[in-house]
Amino acid sequence: MSGQGSILDIQGPIVVAQLPNARTGEQVKLGKLGLMGEVIAREDARAIVQVYENTEGLRPGEPATALGEPLSVELGPGILGGIFDGLQRPLETMLKETGERIERGLVIPAIDSAKKWPFVPQEELKVGARIGGGAILGTVQENETITHRILVPPEVAGELIDLAPAGDYTVDEAIGRVRDRQGHIHKLHLSSRWPVRMPRPFSKRDHAVQPLITGQRIMDTFFPLLKGGKGAIPGPFGAGKTVLQQQIARWSDAQIVIYVGCGERGNELTEVLDTFPKLSDPRSGRPLMERTLLVANTSNMPVVAREVSVYVGMTIAEYFRDQGYDVVMVADSTSRWAEALREVAGRLGQLPVEEGYPAYLGSTLAAFYERAGRVETLSGGHGSVTLIGAVSPPGGDFSEPVTSHTKDIIQTFWALSKDLADARHYPSVDWLESFSLFVDTAARWWHENVSEDWLQLRNKSLRLLTEAEELNRIVNLVGVEALSSQQRWTLESARLVREGLLQQSALEPKDSFCSPEKQYLLLSLMIDIYNRGAEMLRLGMSVQELLRLPLLAKARRWKIAYASDELEGLKQEARDIVPLFDALRAEYASPTAKKPQEQEAGQ
Amino acid sequence: MSMLEYSSAAWARGGLLAMRSVPEAALGDRVVVRDHTGRSRSGQVIRTSADLVLVQIFEGTDNLDLERTWVRFLDKPFELALAPEVLGRVFNGVGQPRDGRPPIVARLSRNVNGASINPAARAYPREFIQTGISTIDGMNTLVRGQKLPVFSGSGLPHNRLAAQIVRQAKLLHAGKAESHGDFALVFAAMGVSHSDARFFEESFEESGVLGQVATFINLADDPPIERLILPRVALTCAEYLAFDLDMHVLVVMTDMTYYAEALREIATGKGDVPARKGFPGYLYSDLAEIYERAGRIRGKAGSITLIPVVSMPSDDITHPVPDLTGYITEGQIVLSRELAAANVQPPVAVLPSLSRLMKDGIGEGMTREDHARVASQLFASYAKAQEVRSLAAIIGAEELSEEDNRYLQFAEAFENRFVSQGEREDRSIFQTLDLAWEVLSLLPKEALTRLSEKDLDARYRQAAAE
Numbered sequence A: 001m002s003g004q005g006s007i008l009d010i011q012g013p014i015v016v017a018q019l020p021n022a023r024t025g026e027q028v029k030l031g032k033l034g035l036m037g038e039v040i041a042r043e044d045a046r047a048i049v050q051v052y053e054n055t056e057g058l059r060p061g062e063p064a065t066a067l068g069e070p071l072s073v074e075l076g077p078g079i080l081g082g083i084f085d086g087l088q089r090p091l092e093t094m095l096k097e098t099g100e101r102i103e104r105g106l107v108i109p110a111i112d113s114a115k116k117w118p119f120v121p122q123e124e125l126k127v128g129a130r131i132g133g134g135a136i137l138g139t140v141q142e143n144e145t146i147t148h149r150i151l152v153p154p155e156v157a158g159e160l161i162d163l164a165p166a167g168d169y170t171v172d173e174a175i176g177r178v179r180d181r182q183g184h185i186h187k188l189h190l191s192s193r194w195p196v197r198m199p200r201p202f203s204k205r206d207h208a209v210q211p212l213i214t215g216q217r218i219m220d221t222f223f224p225l226l227k228g229g230k231g232a233i234p235g236p237f238g239a240g241k242t243v244l245q246q247q248i249a250r251w252s253d254a255q256i257v258i259y260v261g262c263g264e265r266g267n268e269l270t271e272v273l274d275t276f277p278k279l280s281d282p283r284s285g286r287p288l289m290e291r292t293l294l295v296a297n298t299s300n301m302p303v304v305a306r307e308v309s310v311y312v313g314m315t316i317a318e319y320f321r322d323q324g325y326d327v328v329m330v331a332d333s334t335s336r337w338a339e340a341l342r343e344v345a346g347r348l349g350q351l352p353v354e355e356g357y358p359a360y361l362g363s364t365l366a367a368f369y370e371r372a373g374r375v376e377t378l379s380g381g382h383g384s385v386t387l388i389g390a391v392s393p394p395g396g397d398f399s400e401p402v403t404s405h406t407k408d409i410i411q412t413f414w415a416l417s418k419d420l421a422d423a424r425h426y427p428s429v430d431w432l433e434s435f436s437l438f439v440d441t442a443a444r445w446w447h448e449n450v451s452e453d454w455l456q457l458r459n460k461s462l463r464l465l466t467e468a469e470e471l472n473r474i475v476n477l478v479g480v481e482a483l484s485s486q487q488r489w490t491l492e493s494a495r496l497v498r499e500g501l502l503q504q505s506a507l508e509p510k511d512s513f514c515s516p517e518k519q520y521l522l523l524s525l526m527i528d529i530y531n532r533g534a535e536m537l538r539l540g541m542s543v544q545e546l547l548r549l550p551l552l553a554k555a556r557r558w559k560i561a562y563a564s565d566e567l568e569g570l571k572q573e574a575r576d577i578v579p580l581f582d583a584l585r586a587e588y589a590s591p592t593a594k595k596p597q598e599q600e601a602g603q
Numbered sequence B: 001m002s003m004l005e006y007s008s009a010a011w012a013r014g015g016l017l018a019m020r021s022v023p024e025a026a027l028g029d030r031v032v033v034r035d036h037t038g039r040s041r042s043g044q045v046i047r048t049s050a051d052l053v054l055v056q057i058f059e060g061t062d063n064l065d066l067e068r069t070w071v072r073f074l075d076k077p078f079e080l081a082l083a084p085e086v087l088g089r090v091f092n093g094v095g096q097p098r099d100g101r102p103p104i105v106a107r108l109s110r111n112v113n114g115a116s117i118n119p120a121a122r123a124y125p126r127e128f129i130q131t132g133i134s135t136i137d138g139m140n141t142l143v144r145g146q147k148l149p150v151f152s153g154s155g156l157p158h159n160r161l162a163a164q165i166v167r168q169a170k171l172l173h174a175g176k177a178e179s180h181g182d183f184a185l186v187f188a189a190m191g192v193s194h195s196d197a198r199f200f201e202e203s204f205e206e207s208g209v210l211g212q213v214a215t216f217i218n219l220a221d222d223p224p225i226e227r228l229i230l231p232r233v234a235l236t237c238a239e240y241l242a243f244d245l246d247m248h249v250l251v252v253m254t255d256m257t258y259y260a261e262a263l264r265e266i267a268t269g270k271g272d273v274p275a276r277k278g279f280p281g282y283l284y285s286d287l288a289e290i291y292e293r294a295g296r297i298r299g300k301a302g303s304i305t306l307i308p309v310v311s312m313p314s315d316d317i318t319h320p321v322p323d324l325t326g327y328i329t330e331g332q333i334v335l336s337r338e339l340a341a342a343n344v345q346p347p348v349a350v351l352p353s354l355s356r357l358m359k360d361g362i363g364e365g366m367t368r369e370d371h372a373r374v375a376s377q378l379f380a381s382y383a384k385a386q387e388v389r390s391l392a393a394i395i396g397a398e399e400l401s402e403e404d405n406r407y408l409q410f411a412e413a414f415e416n417r418f419v420s421q422g423e424r425e426d427r428s429i430f431q432t433l434d435l436a437w438e439v440l441s442l443l444p445k446e447a448l449t450r451l452s453e454k455d456l457d458a459r460y461r462q463a464a465a466e
């Protein structure tokens, strides 16, 4: 299928070549350097090619070869734990072979073809059986965390005429054969290829039912996302998008994590590579890197590869979903991907509609996010891809095109605020701007697994925060003296919720991950203090006295004093509150009680 | 091919020269243009096809007579000649001597565009650099290999701050400063005034580093288009010093806003689709190509630490140049006009400032065990104090509660004692942290919830609180 032609015109990442038979989407190899690109349009006998690599040094007249296949990824054992560039080239291998700078025109397979993997065929599967695409042929224990399920490629179906016995195989050795209806024989391997721009098929979409537990209180307790859901983290620079995504990659209860660094800093990926192998999954105790895969197109890498990197990541995510896993993909940052689209569109002279973006920005984003979801797989199991995209709005302005389109598509929106970040309130998720469409579904899980009153407490604390916001407005007009004692207590309690509950430092060893039980305990403790304080005011205690309780400073430190596996201590604190307030109550409720020391000011 | 001279110029404008019928010029090729006066200019191919080749000319296209312009294609990319002797020299934006001395004898030459560092090859920066400036060391720590810009505004003392960093920066080994032997400075000036250039030169001379500096200068009255290549040339030099000669290189680049404006000018001339404020959509990637050249590489001794100065037009931090810079760099130091007016020197606005690499460069064994919590407390308390201040502005200080009044005192002390230190004061990190405790102790203990009780027992100063 390959066609030969020659280069006519080179401008940045866009090359025009004489290639009469090329199809859009087809891969093209360019020039003596052998740069890889993809046909994005055809005009007469000319193909417009976007090039994944820097085009410096290309000349008109040099050869162009159409390769007959769209950009595809290689899927099979050995990809977990690795770091790949936007074209799925293994960066560690590239480092060994060509040094610390990325060379152009390299072709390096994603999977080491010499390595042998222990394959165990599916027991019930017998030669002669009819099998369809997506069926599980057998397994490979890829590492101690992950059992890699070897699937019949989605497009293959027929009679199994051959299945290899248990043993060690490379990804290129056939482990089985299938004869289809037409009598064609398909060899099956441990690995297979799939074109990145085509969603992998499944039987049907399923309802998402379970919250993704991230260990981050502002997410799990306040704005939950479900496994199979779509979430976005918009925020200005430095607000904490990357840290939050790294936290999700670290602590979430997904089985597989695909981390796509799309147009961001090299050092951030280095940090993941440095730290993840040393961190262990709070549930399995295994090194986190065993379930993680990184796709890196850093900001200094060519812009066209940035655009494909998110598709590469998504296709790999779907591949693990099809094995029945719950996969989380984080993409940092989808804005850089959108900008790559814009750049190519601009060079093609397509009409910009808003801020230079082409008219198809919204539909491209929507189609991409649609690839997330919980599904019934072709083999009848269940798997999910949860997609969480960072959005980097210029100037932090959420009304810009990428943020506003994304907001229409996703179900959970964690809006980061510059003001909160400036005050070092992390995660800087703004509780008034953020939303989750999943609170009710998540509540079912919390009620079954943690406590019946979760939703009530969550809503109460949010109400407290909202009320405090309004009271603050009053204070800023006329001062705190205008508030009633109850109102001042509301303000103080909201501060307690903010500092004792919402704030959660990723750097704090005992609080970086917070189990649902700890989240619930802290939540109920803060509300308990609020309720008891309110009662004391009604009994005549002055708000000044209440604010002087050492308990308030102590309560702010509980989150860092007790790790998720030290909850006995936290429960003891909860028990200690009771006698403290009992004593106060006795003092105020007794006949000789002190009288309220002040008339309530204001209304 | 390199011998041939073409005189088939089709048009020239805005720094761009179009040539007809030049067969097979490669994209990125270096070009030498000779004009009718015999002067030669250097350029680079930015678009190439069989019919038309577009060249960008770094000395600009002023005064080109199309019929009498001869163009030679050198058949190689834009390269910079390098040798250890670059130190102590002054060059223009394309790397030619500007100090009246002969060109250096090249040991090797490198493509100025560099190639991206494989992220798997990077070493994560974590070595604390003591700048002697409390707002930086204490709250926005700089580490070796970091890219940390200074966001400033016209008339603010960003140059003085940069010069102070150059003068005072040192590594600590077991609490002691290390020697200067493997240290080099690359200074890249784009569109700066003669007096600013002189200020830097004098300040390097005075701090005795002049022999360790490679300077690349394009002044305000030099052709803007030269600013497009200058940072690439300067960073190529820095990479050579850091990764070939194992030096620790500090790169000061000023002013990235002028760089971006030059880019906008050329982009507009080429008809590129604008994104915001007329800047082309690829400004982000273009700036990233520059900034991401900072860093450390596994197995190499040297490092590139990058301090770009970015002036914010109309003090607007959301302007595309500071905004995109902030999205790429590892934090930012923001200067404040208000603090400058109140005579706080250096006028660093700590709240919008940030160092993302701070967390791994501080703490026990590197600075001091309480460093992270002290910094966090300073941020939180100062943020709260700012709220109190705006409240006081509305309802009057008399109406404030006692606690709020203490926040006002804290803010005063923080700005006048901690932030303000003057250009000549070089504080050790321990002095900085002690000072932090001094001002924090103006607040009641209960308000300091980001510090541990152990910290408070050990360092809270009862006396100051009374």
Ligand SMILES: Nc1ncnc2c1ncn2[C@@H]1O[C@H](COP(=O)(O)OP(=O)(O)OP(=O)(O)O)[C@@H](O)[C@H]1O
Pocket: A235, A236, A237, A238, A239, A240, A241, A242, A243, A244, A264, A392, A426, A427, A428, A504, A505, A506, A507, B326, B327, B328, B354, B355, B356, B357, B359
């Ligand atoms: N949850 C957190 N806990 C502790 N520190 C945090 C947290 N979130 C953010 N930070 C601090 O803020 C800094 C910036 O965060 P981050 O790099 O995630 O920002 P960002 O939104 O990704 O910015 P950019 O868009 O420029 O990439 C971090 O380096 C860290 O110091």
Ligand SMILES: [Mg+2]
Pocket: A241, A242, A243, A264, A332
């Ligand atoms: Mg980020």
